[in-house]
Amino acid sequence: MSHTADEIASQPACWRQAVDLLPRHAAALPQPGERVAVIGCGTSWFMAQSYAALREAAGHGRTDAFAASEAPLDREYDRVLALTRSGTTTEVLHALERVRGRIRSTALTAVPDGPAGALADDSVVLDFADERSVVQTRFPTSQMILLRAHLGEDLSAALRDADTAVTEELDERVLAAPQITFLGAGWTYGLAQEAALKVREAAAWWTESYPAMEYRHGPIGIAAPGRAVWPLGAAALPAGLDGQIAATGAHLVRPSGLDPLAELVKAQRVAAELAATLGRDVDSPPHLTRSVVLEDAS
Numbered sequence: 001m002s003h004t005a006d007e008i009a010s011q012p013a014c015w016r017q018a019v020d021l022l023p024r025h026a027a028a029l030p031q032p033g034e035r036v037a038v039i040g041c042g043t044s045w046f047m048a049q050s051y052a053a054l055r056e057a058a059g060h061g062r063t064d065a066f067a068a069s070e071a072p073l074d075r076e077y078d079r080v081l082a083l084t085r086s087g088t089t090t091e092v093l094h095a096l097e098r099v100r101g102r103i104r105s106t107a108l109t110a111v112p113d114g115p116a117g118a119l120a121d122d123s124v125v126l127d128f129a130d131e132r133s134v135v136q137t138r139f140p141t142s143q144m145i146l147l148r149a150h151l152g153e154d155l156s157a158a159l160r161d162a163d164t165a166v167t168e169e170l171d172e173r174v175l176a177a178p179q180i181t182f183l184g185a186g187w188t189y190g191l192a193q194e195a196a197l198k199v200r201e202a203a204a205w206w207t208e209s210y211p212a213m214e215y216r217h218g219p220i221g222i223a224a225p226g227r228a229v230w231p232l233g234a235a236a237l238p239a240g241l242d243g244q245i246a247a248t249g250a251h252l253v254r255p256s257g258l259d260p261l262a263e264l265v266k267a268q269r270v271a272a273e274l275a276a277t278l279g280r281d282v283d284s285p286p287h288l289t290r291s292v293v294l295e296d297a298s
């Protein structure tokens, strides 16, 4: 079994641990009313998008999500939350340097004593969820569980759904699809982006991702018999879209009722399985590294 498959399967236990650790980390996370910029790269950027949508919807205050390289941190923020598994990603470190002494910052990372933690005012370390694989699976989802718990969500159903997500049979028509489009709405748009990235990273397979209401505005042109459309959560399948997808002949993955984060776990499993079918080493995808460290970036 690959490290990636092991790490995917360990998510139910990791999620429970993340919930249990909330009291230890709560004070270092964004407080209600703070204006927050959440930054990250790749997977961590997409988790930033999901968390930002959830935090605003929960009424905790303005929350913007940015790719670390594009973050307009000259704006008025009370806190920067940097999501970074490795704690070494160059663009994240640069962003933390830019706000040092001016905006309070928190690094949420998997590695104790890393560069991001040294630059940030506060650190939240989820070392139990660190990964050997290049592609991130259990760290970002455990991080999301911690953040959702901190927003006051009751996660008991999500924790049960995690058990289902790691054992349930995968959709054969998705595994056979030459192209998969993930849809999201609100906080699940970031999850859709991450699901699509996961399949690209692990299997070099053609995926796309859109906010559900944007799908009719052109992207549906890609839908065709054999290809798959996978909304993450019921809100990601707005009224009438099922009929429009059916008309293209594409396979629609109907929302399962599982928590959307558990749906993401199923997408991770699809990514790993596709990689295996294609004979790829899912633990070390070509051209990708655990973290992007730019030697001569200034």
Ligand SMILES: O=P(O)(O)OC[C@H]1O[C@](O)(CO)[C@@H](O)[C@@H]1O
Pocket (backbone or CB within 6 Å): 040, 041, 042, 043, 044, 083, 084, 085, 086, 087, 088, 089, 092, 134, 135, 136, 201, 288, 289, 290, 291, 292
């Ligand atoms: O969360 P970190 O450690 O900053 O790393 C982000 C990196 O993680 C990845 O998901 C690893 O493939 C990439 O998207 C990105 O380069």
